[in-house]
Amino acid sequence: MLDARCTIMFANLLLSACIISSALQARAINVSVPLGISSNTTEVSPSHISFSIEQDRWTDWVGATVKNEFFSNAITNLAELTGQPPRFRIGADSEDHTDFQPGLNFSELVFPVPSAAIPYPEASSIVVGEAFYAAARNLVPGTHVTWGVNLRSLNLTAAFLEAGAIAEAFNSFSASSGLVLDAIEIGNEADIYTFNGGRPANFTIEEYVPQWTSFASNVSTTVPITANTTTKFWGGAFADSDHSTTGFSPQGLFSNGILRTAPGMLIDTISQHVYSGGGTDCGSTDQCIQDMITKAFIRGNLSQFIPDIAATKSHNLTYVLGETNSYFNHGSANVSNSAGAALWVLDYAFFAATLGIERLYFHEGVGYKYNFIQPVTLNVSIDDATPLPEPLPPHIQPAYYGAIIVAEIIGNTGGLSVSELSVNSDTLSGYAFHSNTGQLIKLLFINSDGFFASSGSNRPSVHLDLDFTGTGQPSPSRMTVKRLEIGHADDTSGLTWGGQTYETPDGLVSGTLSLEEGNVTDGLDIPATQAVLVNLHD
Numbered sequence: 060m061l062d063a064r065c066t067i068m069f070a071n072l073l074l075s076a077c078i079i080s081s082a083l084q085a086r087a088i089n090v091s092v093p094l095g096i097s098s099n100t101t102e103v104s105p106s107h108i109s110f111s112i113e114q115d116r117w118t119d120w121v122g123a124t125v126k127n128e129f130f131s132n133a134i135t136n137l138a139e140l141t142g143q144p145p146r147f148r149i150g151a152d153s154e155d156h157t158d159f160q161p162g163l164n165f166s167e168l169v170f171p172v173p174s175a176a177i178p179y180p181e182a183s184s185i186v187v188g189e190a191f192y193a194a195a196r197n198l199v200p201g202t203h204v205t206w207g208v209n210l211r212s213l214n215l216t217a218a219f220l221e222a223g224a225i226a227e228a229f230n231s232f233s234a235s236s237g238l239v240l241d242a243i244e245i246g247n248e249a250d251i252y253t254f255n256g257g258r259p260a261n262f263t264i265e266e267y268v269p270q271w272t273s274f275a276s277n278v279s280t281t282v283p284i285t286a287n288t289t290t291k292f293w294g295g296a297f298a299d300s301d302h303s304t305t306g307f308s309p310q311g312l313f314s315n316g317i318l319r320t321a322p323g324m325l326i327d328t329i330s331q332h333v334y335s336g337g338g339t340d341c342g343s344t345d346q347c348i349q350d351m352i353t354k355a356f357i358r359g360n361l362s363q364f365i366p367d368i369a370a371t372k373s374h375n376l377t378y379v380l381g382e383t384n385s386y387f388n389h390g391s392a393n394v395s396n397s398a399g400a401a402l403w404v405l406d407y408a409f410f411a412a413t414l415g416i417e418r419l420y421f422h423e424g425v426g427y428k429y430n431f432i433q434p435v436t437l438n439v440s441i442d443d444a445t446p447l448p449e450p451l452p453p454h455i456q457p458a459y460y461g462a463i464i465v466a467e468i469i470g471n472t473g474g475l476s477v478s479e480l481s482v483n484s485d486t487l488s489g490y491a492f493h494s495n496t497g498q499l500i501k502l503l504f505i506n507s508d509g510f511f512a513s514s515g516s517n518r519p520s521v522h523l524d525l526d527f528t529g530t531g532q533p534s535p536s537r538m539t540v541k542r543l544e545i546g547h548a549d550d551t552s553g554l555t556w557g558g559q560t561y562e563t564p565d566g567l568v569s570g571t572l573s574l575e576e577g578n579v580t581d582g583l584d585i586p587a588t589q590a591v592l593v594n595l596h597d
């Protein structure tokens with residue numbers, strides 16, 4: 060068992076003391092791992108983990124006049140691992156509360172009164188000028204952006220002015236910036252306009268399609284968006300999907316003819332939004348965390364989209380989760396920002412990839428509980444809006460480790476593909492990764508058995524034995540193991556990835572890299588609430 064052997068501290072090449080594995084007898088699981096080229100793998104986009112930004116405080120993220128160094132570092136960490144930065148979708152709920160005033164210096168925001176449940180509410184009114192969009196110049200070079208314009212207000216002039224200012228901003232960026240406007244999104248979650256006063260209760264997909272088309276027609280001329288431009292439209296962006304041809308869903312868009320309209324022909328991506336639920340009625344913080352990371356919960360939440368993905372792909376369109384995260388209303392306190400969320404990100408992102416979801420835009424807003432990154436100093440608690448004893452500088456939250464690990468697995472060689480391993484366990488997920496030449500090179504295991512501060516001192520562990528099947532390459536004999544170590548699933552800090560931390564003042568990695576070398580035949584131990592990356596070699 061690997062834990063019982065030796066840990067090699069690579070940075071100083073000292074052989075540290077051998078770690079004695081848990082006194083508890085580890086539960087043993089055999090996992091069958093397919094070698095060589097498999098027909099059942101899915102290529103993972105280098106920007107598989109991307110971000111959606113609530114646009115009211117957009118300039119806080121990148122920096123208005125001066126680049127936000129912390130944010131830039133946190134994104135550059137990811138870009139360096141995969142060779143390209145995460146993509147951004149900017150807009151969300153506040154996109155539909157945005158008006159435009161030419162010449163305005165950035166933005167004028169009106170915020171509702173914060174509550175314990177929502178300490179950082181999104182602005183109820185947002186008026187922006189050209190400079191608001193031009194702040195995108197502070198994004199990490201090479202970033203691709205999808206930006207939303209207001210449909211809910213049914214004010215074509217506002218959407219037209221916003222789209223024009225977005226186009227003008229991107230036209231002003233130098234080619235060497237590599238900043239690309241991927242798409243314009245017209246309206247956020249139009250399917251729930253009926254709940255938020257945007258449309259009458261009898262608003263249907265049949266009425267939505269011509270409204271979208273009339274706005275998109277204008278925007279396509281304004282930006283411009285044509286068959287020959289890189290910039291296209293995103294379609295959908297619905298809060299839910301009823302999966303039917305008569306409701307708000309990709310199927311409903313297609314059956315109502317959107318792709319036969321002139322601007323509809325310029326849709327290249329269908330975007331769906333999804334959260335796992337409210338995260339408030341699971342009984343306790345620990346139970347909510349356990350639910351969030353549970354294998355069946357994640358699979359159930361994502362599998363509902365299988366027919367939507369198939370319908371989208373039948374039209375050769377890309378399918379993304381354009382806005383997603385763990386629990387809605389900005390996350391569940393002490394749950395969405397818990398260490399467990401890092402495990403959730405890993406399992407959620409790779410399971411989504413196996414379903415053919417091209418990219419996930421994890422939603423972020425200043426002070427939201429489910430953030431990967433808190434880009435500016437916070438003065439009130441994200442849990443309950445109580446004033447903090449002292450200001451909390453920019454920092455990453457546990458979910459960020461999930462993004463780092465996904466990016467590290469994807470790497471920068473291109474063409475990495477994923478398949479889920481069949482693991483006979485309710486609490487252990489496994490994924491196999493094949494290189495662009497079809498060789499099995501890495502494995503990821505996620506032990507989602509929650510180990511909490513209240514769990515006592517005996518931490519359960521599973522022992523895994525790997526059984527290679529198939530042909531096409533020699534069976535790997537050796538492995539390098541890298542662990543995401545978590546104190547407790549309900550901790551909100553103190554994680555380490557290969558012994559290193561990203562919980563630093565500048566967001567850059569710190570600490571000595573710690574990896575374990577082992578023989579594949581020995582298998583490995585995985586303690587509860589831990590993820591391990593296994594790099595295989597001869």
Ligand SMILES: *[C@@H]1O[C@H](CO)[C@@H](O)[C@H](O)[C@H]1NC(C)=O
Pocket residue numbers: 087088089524
């Ligand atoms: C794992 O496989 C080995 C060798 O095939 C076998 O002896 C052992 O019983 C298996 N263990 C489990 C838990 O299935």
Ligand SMILES: *[C@@H]1O[C@H](CO)[C@@H](O)[C@H](O)[C@H]1NC(C)=O
Pocket residue numbers: 123124164165
């Ligand atoms: C515009 O806003 C920025 C950032 O808040 C500020 O530094 C600058 O002075 C403002 N410019 C004008 C002309 O008001």
Ligand SMILES: *[C@@H]1O[C@H](CO)[C@@H](O)[C@H](O)[C@H]1NC(C)=O
Pocket residue numbers: 215216219276277280281
């Ligand atoms: C788009 O709408 C604006 C505002 O109503 C209008 O001024 C403009 O002429 C429209 N453009 C096109 C191409 O329809």
Ligand SMILES: *[C@@H]1O[C@H](CO)[C@@H](O)[C@H](O)[C@H]1NC(C)=O
Pocket residue numbers: 158159160214215216217220
């Ligand atoms: C529509 O938007 C324009 C531009 O922001 C604004 O001047 C106008 O007052 C708006 N119209 C309505 C009816 O709100």
Ligand SMILES: *[C@@H]1O[C@H](CO)[C@@H](O)[C@H](O)[C@H]1NC(C)=O
Pocket residue numbers: 259261262
């Ligand atoms: C929806 O309800 C409004 C009244 O709120 C009515 O005027 C309209 O005709 C209804 N539309 C449909 C399609 O039923």
Ligand SMILES: *[C@@H]1O[C@H](CO)[C@@H](O)[C@H](O)[C@H]1NC(C)=O
Pocket residue numbers: 285286287
């Ligand atoms: C797109 O490019 C093709 C080939 O250059 C050209 O024939 C066509 O007219 C262009 N279409 C548009 C909408 O610009």
Ligand SMILES: *[C@@H]1O[C@H](CO)[C@@H](O)[C@H](O)[C@H]1NC(C)=O
Pocket residue numbers: 333334335336356357359360361363
């Ligand atoms: C996610 O799964 C949980 C558990 O089955 C369920 O309660 C929740 O409604 C699901 N959420 C979605 C969006 O499917």
Ligand SMILES: *[C@@H]1O[C@H](CO)[C@@H](O)[C@H](O)[C@H]1NC(C)=O
Pocket residue numbers: 373374375
């Ligand atoms: C999708 O692309 C394939 C391959 O290019 C093509 O054969 C097929 O006709 C396309 N389908 C649609 C609906 O455009």
Ligand SMILES: *[C@@H]1O[C@H](CO)[C@@H](O)[C@H](O)[C@H]1NC(C)=O
Pocket residue numbers: 344392393442443
């Ligand atoms: C979150 O955790 C903190 C620290 O343990 C605690 O003070 C607070 O009451 C918790 N908030 C909620 C809503 O559970």
Ligand SMILES: *[C@@H]1O[C@H](CO)[C@@H](O)[C@H](O)[C@H]1NC(C)=O
Pocket residue numbers: 425426435436437438450
């Ligand atoms: C917290 O206070 C500092 C100092 O006043 C301010 O710069 C910062 O914008 C505040 N943070 C938020 C999220 O409002």
Ligand SMILES: *[C@@H]1O[C@H](CO)[C@@H](O)[C@H](O)[C@H]1NC(C)=O
Pocket residue numbers: 099413414478479
């Ligand atoms: C392919 O992978 C999918 C998703 O992981 C799985 O549901 C399916 O059973 C696999 N098919 C085969 C033939 O292995």
Ligand SMILES: *[C@@H]1O[C@H](CO)[C@@H](O)[C@H](O)[C@H]1NC(C)=O
Pocket residue numbers: 064065576577578581
């Ligand atoms: C791996 O196996 C070799 C012999 O096959 C042995 O010399 C070495 O000590 C083993 N390494 C570990 C970490 O167990």
